[in-house]
Amino acid sequence: MENAGAIDRKAIRSLASDTRVSMLKRLADRRRMPSELSKEMGIAPSTVVEHLKELESAGLVRKEKTRRKWIYYELTEKGENIFRPRIPFQFILSLAIGFVVMGVSLWNFSLLQPQSNGPAAGEMSRDSGVLQTFATAAEGPAIAPKAVADGASNDLSTVFLSLAALGLLIVLAMLYSIYEVMRNRRK
Template identity: 45%
Template sequence: MEIDRKTLKALAADTRLDILKSLGKRRKTPSELSKELNLAASTVVEHLNRLEEANLVRREETGHKWIYYGLTKKGSALVKPKVPAQFIIVLSLVAVVAFAGFMLYYVNYTPYATVGAMPSISVPPEGEITQPIEETKMPEETTTPTPPTEQRAATTGVGGVNITNVTNFTFNSGTGTCYSGNYSEEKKGTTEIIGENNKITFSGFVITSDPCHELEGSYSMNDSKITIEITSKSMGGICIACVGSIPFDGYLDLNEGHYNVKIIYEQTIITEKDVDVI
Protein backbone atom coordinates (compact mmCIF):
# COMPACT_ATOMS: atom_id res chain seq x y z
CA MET A 1 0.00 0.00 0.00
CA GLU A 2 1.40 3.41 -0.99
CA ILE A 3 1.69 5.98 1.82
CA ASP A 4 1.92 9.44 0.23
CA ARG A 5 2.40 12.86 1.80
CA LYS A 6 -1.35 13.59 1.75
CA THR A 7 -2.05 10.39 3.70
CA LEU A 8 0.60 11.20 6.33
CA LYS A 9 -0.83 14.71 6.71
CA ALA A 10 -4.35 13.33 7.11
CA LEU A 11 -3.17 10.94 9.85
CA ALA A 12 -1.32 13.68 11.75
CA ALA A 13 -4.46 14.72 13.73
CA ASP A 14 -5.65 12.58 16.65
CA THR A 15 -9.29 13.39 15.86
CA ARG A 16 -9.03 11.93 12.36
CA LEU A 17 -7.45 8.76 13.77
CA ASP A 18 -10.44 8.42 16.12
CA ILE A 19 -12.81 8.85 13.14
CA LEU A 20 -11.01 6.11 11.18
CA LYS A 21 -11.18 3.73 14.15
CA SER A 22 -14.91 4.43 14.58
CA LEU A 23 -15.65 3.88 10.87
CA GLY A 24 -13.68 0.63 11.08
CA LYS A 25 -16.59 -0.82 13.07
CA ARG A 26 -19.36 0.27 10.67
CA ARG A 27 -20.31 3.13 8.37
CA LYS A 28 -21.76 6.18 10.13
CA THR A 29 -23.30 9.61 9.50
CA PRO A 30 -21.56 12.85 10.53
CA SER A 31 -24.21 13.27 13.26
CA GLU A 32 -23.37 9.87 14.76
CA LEU A 33 -19.65 10.68 14.74
CA SER A 34 -20.37 14.11 16.26
CA LYS A 35 -22.18 12.57 19.25
CA GLU A 36 -19.66 9.75 19.65
CA LEU A 37 -16.59 12.07 19.64
CA ASN A 38 -18.31 15.01 21.39
CA LEU A 39 -17.51 17.39 18.52
CA ALA A 40 -19.55 19.84 16.48
CA ALA A 41 -20.98 18.42 13.25
CA SER A 42 -19.19 21.10 11.19
CA THR A 43 -15.85 20.07 12.68
CA VAL A 44 -16.52 16.39 11.97
CA VAL A 45 -17.42 17.18 8.33
CA GLU A 46 -14.17 19.14 7.93
CA HIS A 47 -12.14 16.17 9.20
CA LEU A 48 -14.08 13.79 6.93
CA ASN A 49 -13.27 16.00 3.93
CA ARG A 50 -9.56 15.79 4.77
CA LEU A 51 -9.78 11.98 5.02
CA GLU A 52 -11.76 11.82 1.77
CA GLU A 53 -9.06 13.86 -0.02
CA ALA A 54 -6.50 11.30 1.18
CA ASN A 55 -8.72 8.46 -0.18
CA LEU A 56 -9.15 6.97 3.30
CA VAL A 57 -12.96 7.37 3.52
CA ARG A 58 -15.72 7.65 0.95
CA ARG A 59 -19.15 9.26 0.96
CA GLU A 60 -22.06 6.86 0.48
CA GLU A 61 -25.37 8.39 -0.61
CA THR A 62 -28.27 6.00 -0.03
CA GLY A 63 -30.92 8.03 -1.82
CA HIS A 64 -32.34 9.26 1.48
CA LYS A 65 -31.56 12.50 3.29
CA TRP A 66 -28.82 10.82 5.36
CA ILE A 67 -25.27 10.65 4.01
CA TYR A 68 -23.06 7.88 5.35
CA TYR A 69 -19.28 7.67 5.41
CA GLY A 70 -17.33 4.43 5.24
CA LEU A 71 -13.73 3.32 4.85
CA THR A 72 -12.13 2.84 1.45
CA LYS A 73 -9.90 -0.16 0.74
CA LYS A 74 -6.96 2.04 1.64
CA GLY A 75 -8.59 3.13 4.91
CA SER A 76 -9.60 -0.43 5.77
CA ALA A 77 -6.04 -1.63 5.23
CA LEU A 78 -4.94 0.79 7.95
CA VAL A 79 -7.48 0.10 10.69
CA LYS A 80 -9.10 -3.31 10.10
CA PRO A 81 -8.11 -5.96 12.68
CA LYS A 82 -6.89 -8.34 9.97
CA VAL A 83 -3.95 -6.03 9.19
CA PRO A 84 -3.19 -4.14 12.44
CA ALA A 85 0.52 -4.13 11.69
CA GLN A 86 0.09 -1.70 8.78
CA PHE A 87 -1.70 0.80 11.00
CA ILE A 88 1.10 0.58 13.57
CA ILE A 89 3.73 0.96 10.82
CA VAL A 90 2.08 4.15 9.51
CA LEU A 91 2.00 5.69 12.99
CA SER A 92 5.62 4.65 13.50
CA LEU A 93 6.61 6.28 10.19
CA VAL A 94 4.97 9.55 11.24
CA ALA A 95 6.87 9.49 14.55
CA VAL A 96 10.18 8.57 12.85
CA VAL A 97 9.86 11.37 10.26
CA ALA A 98 9.10 13.94 12.97
CA PHE A 99 12.00 12.74 15.15
CA ALA A 100 14.44 12.64 12.21
CA GLY A 101 13.53 16.21 11.24
CA PHE A 102 14.12 17.43 14.78
CA MET A 103 17.47 15.64 15.09
CA LEU A 104 18.62 17.01 11.71
CA TYR A 105 17.80 20.52 12.89
CA TYR A 106 19.57 19.89 16.22
CA VAL A 107 22.79 18.62 14.55
CA ASN A 108 22.97 21.44 11.99
CA TYR A 109 22.06 24.39 14.19
CA THR A 110 23.40 23.63 17.71
CA PRO A 111 25.67 26.60 18.64
CA TYR A 112 29.36 25.84 19.07
CA ALA A 113 29.52 27.94 22.24
CA THR A 114 26.88 28.90 24.78
CA VAL A 115 26.86 31.60 27.46
CA GLY A 116 28.79 30.43 30.50
CA ALA A 117 30.43 27.44 28.75
CA MET A 118 34.15 26.74 29.35
CA PRO A 119 36.12 27.49 26.13
CA SER A 120 38.07 24.59 24.65
CA ILE A 121 41.84 25.20 24.23
CA SER A 122 43.77 22.85 21.96
CA VAL A 123 47.56 22.77 21.44
CA PRO A 124 48.56 22.90 17.73
CA PRO A 125 51.21 20.50 16.39
CA GLU A 126 54.81 21.66 16.68
CA GLY A 127 55.86 23.90 13.81
CA GLU A 128 52.32 24.94 12.85
CA ILE A 129 51.96 28.72 12.56
CA THR A 130 49.04 30.06 14.56
CA GLN A 131 47.84 33.50 15.57
CA PRO A 132 48.62 34.69 19.11
CA ILE A 133 45.90 33.91 21.61
CA GLU A 134 45.53 37.64 22.31
CA GLU A 135 44.21 38.17 18.76
CA THR A 136 41.44 35.56 19.09
CA LYS A 137 38.30 37.36 20.18
CA MET A 138 34.73 36.26 20.74
CA PRO A 139 32.32 37.99 18.30
CA GLU A 140 30.78 41.06 19.86
CA GLU A 141 27.08 41.05 20.52
CA THR A 142 25.22 43.48 18.29
CA THR A 143 21.66 44.70 18.45
CA THR A 144 19.70 45.35 15.27
CA PRO A 145 16.84 47.84 15.73
CA THR A 146 13.43 46.45 14.77
CA PRO A 147 10.06 48.15 14.23
CA PRO A 148 8.04 48.55 17.47
CA THR A 149 5.21 46.35 16.11
CA GLU A 150 7.41 43.25 15.84
CA GLN A 151 8.83 41.05 18.58
CA ARG A 152 12.22 39.52 17.74
CA ALA A 153 13.78 38.59 21.09
CA ALA A 154 16.08 35.56 20.87
CA THR A 155 15.66 32.71 23.32
CA THR A 156 16.83 29.12 23.75
CA GLY A 157 14.52 26.22 22.89
CA VAL A 158 14.60 22.47 23.62
CA GLY A 159 18.07 20.90 23.38
CA GLY A 160 19.91 24.25 23.44
CA VAL A 161 18.70 25.11 19.92
CA ASN A 162 18.75 28.86 19.24
CA ILE A 163 15.27 29.94 18.10
CA THR A 164 13.55 33.27 17.46
CA ASN A 165 10.20 34.49 18.72
CA VAL A 166 7.10 34.61 16.53
CA THR A 167 7.59 36.98 13.58
CA ASN A 168 3.91 37.12 12.59
CA PHE A 169 0.63 36.27 14.34
CA THR A 170 -2.74 36.14 12.57
CA PHE A 171 -6.11 35.42 14.22
CA ASN A 172 -9.52 35.28 12.50
CA SER A 173 -12.96 35.02 14.10
CA GLY A 174 -16.04 33.55 12.45
CA THR A 175 -19.75 34.20 13.11
CA GLY A 176 -21.37 32.51 16.09
CA THR A 177 -24.30 30.12 15.58
CA CYS A 178 -26.79 28.49 17.93
CA TYR A 179 -27.08 24.72 18.14
CA SER A 180 -28.95 22.16 20.19
CA GLY A 181 -26.46 20.65 22.58
CA ASN A 182 -25.44 20.44 26.20
CA TYR A 183 -23.39 23.40 27.40
CA SER A 184 -20.67 22.40 29.82
CA GLU A 185 -18.47 24.86 31.68
CA GLU A 186 -15.69 22.28 31.63
CA LYS A 187 -15.81 21.88 27.84
CA LYS A 188 -15.12 25.24 26.18
CA GLY A 189 -14.45 24.01 22.62
CA THR A 190 -11.97 22.12 20.50
CA THR A 191 -8.93 22.99 18.39
CA GLU A 192 -6.64 21.39 15.83
CA ILE A 193 -2.96 22.45 15.87
CA ILE A 194 -0.55 21.60 13.03
CA GLY A 195 3.13 22.51 12.54
CA GLU A 196 4.42 22.79 8.97
CA ASN A 197 6.29 25.11 6.57
CA ASN A 198 7.70 27.32 9.37
CA LYS A 199 4.16 27.85 10.68
CA ILE A 200 1.93 26.68 13.48
CA THR A 201 -1.65 26.72 12.20
CA PHE A 202 -4.67 26.30 14.43
CA SER A 203 -8.44 26.11 13.86
CA GLY A 204 -11.48 25.17 15.88
CA PHE A 205 -14.38 26.69 17.79
CA VAL A 206 -15.33 27.78 21.29
CA ILE A 207 -18.59 26.87 23.00
CA THR A 208 -20.41 29.72 24.72
CA SER A 209 -23.82 30.55 26.15
CA ASP A 210 -23.77 33.87 24.24
CA PRO A 211 -22.59 33.42 20.62
CA CYS A 212 -23.38 37.06 19.68
CA HIS A 213 -19.70 37.95 20.01
CA GLU A 214 -16.63 37.92 17.86
CA LEU A 215 -13.35 36.53 19.13
CA GLU A 216 -10.00 38.24 19.62
CA GLY A 217 -6.69 36.41 20.01
CA SER A 218 -3.29 37.26 21.46
CA TYR A 219 -0.19 35.22 22.20
CA SER A 220 2.70 35.09 24.64
CA MET A 221 5.91 33.06 24.44
CA ASN A 222 8.27 31.79 27.14
CA ASP A 223 11.22 29.82 25.71
CA SER A 224 9.56 27.16 23.52
CA LYS A 225 6.15 27.44 25.24
CA ILE A 226 3.48 29.40 23.34
CA THR A 227 0.17 30.45 24.90
CA ILE A 228 -2.68 31.72 22.67
CA GLU A 229 -5.41 33.44 24.69
CA ILE A 230 -8.87 33.95 23.16
CA THR A 231 -11.30 36.56 24.49
CA SER A 232 -14.85 37.60 23.49
CA LYS A 233 -15.76 41.01 22.14
CA SER A 234 -19.41 42.11 22.00
CA MET A 235 -20.76 42.91 18.54
CA GLY A 236 -23.73 44.90 19.88
CA GLY A 237 -27.28 44.65 18.58
CA ILE A 238 -30.02 42.24 19.65
CA CYS A 239 -28.98 38.68 20.43
CA ILE A 240 -31.18 35.65 21.12
CA ALA A 241 -29.81 33.84 24.16
CA CYS A 242 -28.76 30.32 23.22
CA VAL A 243 -25.97 27.81 23.49
CA GLY A 244 -23.75 28.06 20.45
CA SER A 245 -20.27 28.04 19.02
CA ILE A 246 -17.93 30.59 17.43
CA PRO A 247 -15.31 29.32 14.94
CA PHE A 248 -11.80 30.70 14.67
CA ASP A 249 -8.48 30.04 12.95
CA GLY A 250 -5.04 31.56 12.61
CA TYR A 251 -1.33 30.92 12.40
CA LEU A 252 2.08 31.94 13.75
CA ASP A 253 5.22 32.32 11.62
CA LEU A 254 8.34 31.09 13.44
CA ASN A 255 11.53 29.07 13.05
CA GLU A 256 11.79 25.29 12.91
CA GLY A 257 11.82 23.58 16.29
CA HIS A 258 9.80 21.79 18.94
CA TYR A 259 7.11 23.84 20.70
CA ASN A 260 4.44 23.38 23.36
CA VAL A 261 1.27 25.21 22.27
CA LYS A 262 -1.58 25.97 24.67
CA ILE A 263 -4.90 27.60 23.63
CA ILE A 264 -7.01 29.19 26.40
CA TYR A 265 -10.56 30.59 26.34
CA GLU A 266 -12.15 32.20 29.42
CA GLN A 267 -9.26 30.95 31.60
CA THR A 268 -9.93 27.35 30.51
CA ILE A 269 -7.44 25.34 28.46
CA ILE A 270 -9.12 24.16 25.23
CA THR A 271 -6.10 22.35 23.79
CA GLU A 272 -2.47 21.79 24.74
CA LYS A 273 -0.20 20.01 22.28
CA ASP A 274 3.50 19.52 21.49
CA VAL A 275 4.18 20.51 17.87
CA ASP A 276 7.25 20.02 15.65
CA VAL A 277 7.63 22.83 13.08
CA ILE A 278 9.50 21.71 9.95
Protein backbone atom coordinates (compact mmCIF):
# COMPACT_ATOMS: atom_id res chain seq x y z
CA MET A 1 0.00 0.00 0.00
CA GLU A 2 1.34 3.41 -0.96
CA ASN A 3 2.04 5.95 1.77
CA ALA A 4 -0.65 8.65 1.70
CA GLY A 5 1.92 11.31 2.61
CA ALA A 6 4.38 10.41 -0.17
CA ILE A 7 4.93 13.10 -2.76
CA ASP A 8 5.22 11.86 -6.33
CA ARG A 9 6.37 13.58 -9.53
CA LYS A 10 2.90 14.80 -10.41
CA ALA A 11 2.52 16.46 -7.00
CA ILE A 12 5.93 18.09 -7.31
CA ARG A 13 5.05 19.36 -10.79
CA SER A 14 1.79 20.82 -9.52
CA LEU A 15 3.61 22.51 -6.62
CA ALA A 16 5.98 24.25 -9.05
CA SER A 17 3.44 27.04 -9.55
CA ASP A 18 3.29 29.79 -6.91
CA THR A 19 -0.42 30.26 -7.64
CA ARG A 20 -1.19 26.62 -6.85
CA VAL A 21 0.89 26.74 -3.68
CA SER A 22 -1.02 29.85 -2.62
CA MET A 23 -4.30 28.02 -3.28
CA LEU A 24 -3.16 25.08 -1.19
CA LYS A 25 -2.25 27.40 1.68
CA ARG A 26 -5.71 28.94 1.57
CA LEU A 27 -7.34 25.51 1.42
CA ALA A 28 -5.26 24.44 4.42
CA ASP A 29 -7.28 26.92 6.52
CA ARG A 30 -10.70 25.70 5.35
CA ARG A 31 -12.49 24.38 2.28
CA ARG A 32 -13.37 26.97 -0.35
CA MET A 33 -15.32 27.42 -3.56
CA PRO A 34 -13.45 28.43 -6.73
CA SER A 35 -15.24 31.80 -6.72
CA GLU A 36 -13.90 32.50 -3.20
CA LEU A 37 -10.37 31.67 -4.28
CA SER A 38 -10.81 33.85 -7.36
CA LYS A 39 -11.83 36.88 -5.28
CA GLU A 40 -9.14 36.34 -2.63
CA MET A 41 -6.34 35.89 -5.15
CA GLY A 42 -7.50 38.37 -7.77
CA ILE A 43 -7.40 35.96 -10.72
CA ALA A 44 -10.07 34.81 -13.16
CA PRO A 45 -12.41 32.00 -12.01
CA SER A 46 -11.56 29.90 -15.07
CA THR A 47 -7.85 30.10 -14.16
CA VAL A 48 -8.65 29.03 -10.60
CA VAL A 49 -10.62 26.03 -11.88
CA GLU A 50 -7.73 24.98 -14.15
CA HIS A 51 -5.26 25.17 -11.27
CA LEU A 52 -7.64 23.22 -9.02
CA LYS A 53 -8.01 20.50 -11.69
CA GLU A 54 -4.21 20.20 -11.81
CA LEU A 55 -4.05 19.92 -8.01
CA GLU A 56 -6.89 17.38 -8.05
CA SER A 57 -5.13 15.21 -10.62
CA ALA A 58 -2.02 15.27 -8.40
CA GLY A 59 -4.14 14.06 -5.48
CA LEU A 60 -3.59 17.16 -3.35
CA VAL A 61 -7.20 18.44 -3.34
CA ARG A 62 -10.61 16.87 -3.83
CA LYS A 63 -13.84 18.25 -5.17
CA GLU A 64 -16.87 18.06 -2.90
CA LYS A 65 -20.32 18.71 -4.29
CA THR A 66 -23.06 19.83 -1.92
CA ARG A 67 -26.84 19.53 -2.17
CA ARG A 68 -27.09 23.19 -3.17
CA LYS A 69 -25.01 22.62 -6.33
CA TRP A 70 -22.05 24.40 -4.81
CA ILE A 71 -18.66 22.87 -5.38
CA TYR A 72 -16.08 23.08 -2.63
CA TYR A 73 -12.44 22.09 -2.80
CA GLU A 74 -10.57 20.78 0.22
CA LEU A 75 -7.18 19.25 0.89
CA THR A 76 -6.73 15.50 0.74
CA GLU A 77 -4.60 13.65 3.28
CA LYS A 78 -1.63 14.05 0.96
CA GLY A 79 -2.21 17.81 0.78
CA GLU A 80 -2.67 18.01 4.56
CA ASN A 81 0.68 16.28 5.10
CA ILE A 82 2.44 18.97 3.08
CA PHE A 83 1.17 21.80 5.27
CA ARG A 84 0.61 19.98 8.56
CA PRO A 85 3.14 17.17 8.85
CA ARG A 86 2.46 14.56 11.49
CA ILE A 87 4.91 13.53 14.15
CA PRO A 88 6.25 10.22 12.86
CA PHE A 89 6.01 7.10 14.98
CA GLN A 90 9.82 6.78 14.81
CA PHE A 91 10.23 10.07 16.72
CA ILE A 92 7.93 8.92 19.48
CA LEU A 93 9.63 5.52 19.64
CA SER A 94 13.10 7.11 19.79
CA LEU A 95 11.91 9.44 22.53
CA ALA A 96 10.60 6.51 24.57
CA ILE A 97 13.83 4.55 24.05
CA GLY A 98 15.83 7.57 25.18
CA PHE A 99 13.81 7.82 28.39
CA VAL A 100 14.20 4.08 29.06
CA VAL A 101 17.97 4.11 28.43
CA MET A 102 18.39 7.17 30.63
CA GLY A 103 16.24 5.73 33.43
CA VAL A 104 17.85 2.28 33.45
CA SER A 105 21.34 3.78 33.33
CA LEU A 106 20.68 6.11 36.25
CA TRP A 107 19.05 3.30 38.22
CA ASN A 108 22.05 0.99 37.62
CA PHE A 109 24.42 3.82 38.49
CA SER A 110 22.68 4.32 41.82
CA LEU A 111 22.92 0.58 42.56
CA LEU A 112 26.67 0.53 41.84
CA GLN A 113 27.54 3.30 44.27
CA PRO A 114 29.49 1.85 47.20
CA GLN A 115 27.76 1.89 50.54
CA SER A 116 29.96 3.38 53.26
CA ASN A 117 30.34 0.92 56.15
CA GLY A 118 33.46 2.48 57.57
CA PRO A 119 36.92 3.35 56.36
CA ALA A 120 38.23 1.46 53.35
CA ALA A 121 41.63 -0.14 52.95
CA GLY A 122 44.51 2.27 53.39
CA GLU A 123 42.32 4.89 55.02
CA MET A 124 42.83 6.06 58.54
CA SER A 125 40.32 6.55 61.25
CA ARG A 126 40.57 8.54 64.44
CA ASP A 127 39.15 6.21 67.04
CA SER A 128 39.55 7.23 70.67
CA GLY A 129 42.40 9.56 69.81
CA VAL A 130 44.55 6.90 68.10
CA LEU A 131 45.15 6.79 64.33
CA GLN A 132 44.67 3.31 62.95
CA THR A 133 45.49 2.03 59.50
CA PHE A 134 43.17 -0.69 58.30
CA ALA A 135 45.42 -2.24 55.67
CA THR A 136 47.08 -4.87 57.85
CA ALA A 137 48.52 -8.14 56.72
CA ALA A 138 45.57 -10.06 58.12
CA GLU A 139 43.11 -7.89 56.19
CA GLY A 140 45.09 -8.05 52.91
CA PRO A 141 43.33 -11.00 51.22
CA ALA A 142 39.90 -9.69 52.22
CA ILE A 143 40.62 -6.19 50.92
CA ALA A 144 41.96 -7.21 47.48
CA PRO A 145 38.66 -8.59 46.07
CA LYS A 146 36.82 -5.53 47.38
CA ALA A 147 39.32 -3.22 45.65
CA VAL A 148 38.89 -5.14 42.37
CA ALA A 149 35.10 -4.99 42.74
CA ASP A 150 35.28 -1.24 43.39
CA GLY A 151 37.37 -0.79 40.24
CA ALA A 152 34.85 -2.77 38.19
CA SER A 153 32.07 -0.79 39.79
CA ASN A 154 33.73 2.47 38.72
CA ASP A 155 34.10 1.20 35.13
CA LEU A 156 30.44 0.20 35.02
CA SER A 157 29.45 3.50 36.58
CA THR A 158 31.19 5.32 33.74
CA VAL A 159 29.41 3.15 31.17
CA PHE A 160 26.01 3.72 32.78
CA LEU A 161 26.59 7.46 33.10
CA SER A 162 27.58 7.56 29.42
CA LEU A 163 24.41 5.68 28.51
CA ALA A 164 22.36 8.09 30.62
CA ALA A 165 23.96 11.03 28.81
CA LEU A 166 23.25 9.37 25.46
CA GLY A 167 19.64 8.79 26.49
CA LEU A 168 19.34 12.43 27.52
CA LEU A 169 20.74 13.55 24.16
CA ILE A 170 18.24 11.34 22.31
CA VAL A 171 15.38 12.75 24.37
CA LEU A 172 16.50 16.34 23.77
CA ALA A 173 16.94 15.75 20.03
CA MET A 174 13.49 14.22 19.73
CA LEU A 175 11.88 17.01 21.76
CA TYR A 176 13.58 19.58 19.53
CA SER A 177 12.34 17.77 16.41
CA ILE A 178 8.79 17.72 17.77
CA TYR A 179 9.09 21.42 18.64
CA GLU A 180 10.19 22.23 15.07
CA VAL A 181 7.30 20.24 13.57
CA MET A 182 4.80 22.00 15.83
CA ARG A 183 6.33 25.42 15.07
CA ASN A 184 6.18 24.80 11.32
CA ARG A 185 2.60 23.58 11.67
CA ARG A 186 1.57 26.95 13.15
CA LYS A 187 3.04 28.96 10.23
